[in-house]
Amino acid sequence: MSVLPEKFHHIVVEGPIGAGKTSLARRLAAAAGAALMLEAPEENPFLARFYRDMSRYALPTQLFFLFQRIHQLADLKQPDLFKGITVGDFLFEKDPLFARLTLGDDELALYEQMYRHLKPQAPVPDLVIYLQAEPATLIERVRRRGHAHEQPISEAYLLRLAERYTRFFHHYDAAPLLIVNADHFNFVDSDEDFGLLLRQVRAMRGRREYLNRAG
Template sequence: MGLERYRYIVVEGPIGVGKTTLAKKLAEHLGARSLLEDPDAIPFLPKFYRDMQRYALPTQLSFLFQRVEQVESLTQMDLFGGQTVADFMFDKDPLFAEQILSDDEFHLYADIYRHLRVRAPTPDLVIYLQADIETLIARVSTRAREYEAKIADGYLRRLAERYSRFFHDYAEAPVLIVNTDNLNLADNADDFRLLLRSIEGMRGAREYFNKA
C-alpha cells in the first residue's frame, strides 16, 4: 500500500526545521486537507521573544487554546473521507510549557490542559524532522519573521533536545525520523521524492531516513 493508507499525517520538529513547509507540500501532493499552526495569530509571540519570562504564560495559553480549536475541528472532520496533514501534534503542547514556564505557571497550565479534556485523534503516521542546532539557527535566521531574530541559540538547543527526548519515548503511532541537514524538501524535487519513497516503504513502527 502507498501513501493513501495514511489518513492523518503529522509533521513535527523544532522551530526552523521545516515542518510547516513539508506539511503544505505533502498536503498539496496528496490532495489532502492541511491543518497548520498560525503563530502570526498569537499576539504575545513577538513580546515573548523579547521577554520570555514575562510573556511565557500568556503565549503558551494562547497556543494551547488555538490548538484546542484546531483539534476540535479535526475531530469533526470525516477522516475516512480524505487525508489530513498537520504541522503540529497536540500531545506535544506540554513540551514547550515545561521549557518556558516557571513551576507555579506550569502547574496552572497543567490544570487548564487537564480540564480541557481534549482528545486528539491518533496520527496514522508522524514524520519527525531533525536537524543540527547550526542548521536550525541558519534556517530561522533566513525566515521573514522579524521577531524570530531574537530567539536565543540556547533556547533552540534546549527545544531540540526536548523534542529528541519526547520522540525517543513516543509509541502511540508509527514514526519516521528524518534528518534534514542534507535535505532541501522545499525546493529540491529529488529530495522530496526520496522522502516519499521512504514513507511508502515503511514497515516498522519506527524508521529512519537520512540522506548521506
C-alpha cells in the same frame, strides 16, 4: 496508486523551529491533494508582548497556543467522508515542550493541569514525520528566513528546544514514527529528495523507521 496511502488520514510533520516542518507539510499536502492544518502563531495576541517581556507573558502565550491547537484539532473529529487526508505541522503533545522552557514552576503546574484536561480530546495521528536536524542547521535556517516573530529567539533557546525534541521522540510511541535526518535533505527544492521521502512513507510498515543519507 495515490501519492500517499489512504490509511494515513492524519499526517503530522514535526520538528524544532527551523527544521522545515511547515515547508514539507505544504509540499506533502499539495502533492497529495490533502488539507493543510498549520500552526497560526500570528493569531496569538500575546506573542508580541511575550518577546518583549518573556517572564510576564509566557503563561497567556502558552495557554493560548494550547487552546488554539485543541480547537484546530477538534475539526479532525468531525466525520467527513470527502475530507480525505490532512497534513499538519504540529502535534498536540509538542506544546508542553515549549511550556517547560518558558514557564516558572507555579505557572507550569497550572499549564500542566489544563494540558492533562485537554489531552484526551487530541486525536492521535496516523503517521508522524519527525525532522531531526543539528542545532547549527536550525539556527542558520531561522536567521535566513527572517520571520519577524522568530528573530528574538536566542541560540541557547533553539539548542535546548532541539534537545527536548530529541528526548521527546526517543520515547514517543503513540503513532507510527518516521524519523528523518533533515540535515542532508532538501524536500522543498529537490524533487529527488521529496520523491525519496514519499517512497519511504508509502513503504512504511513498522512503528518506527528512519530516513537518512550519509552526510
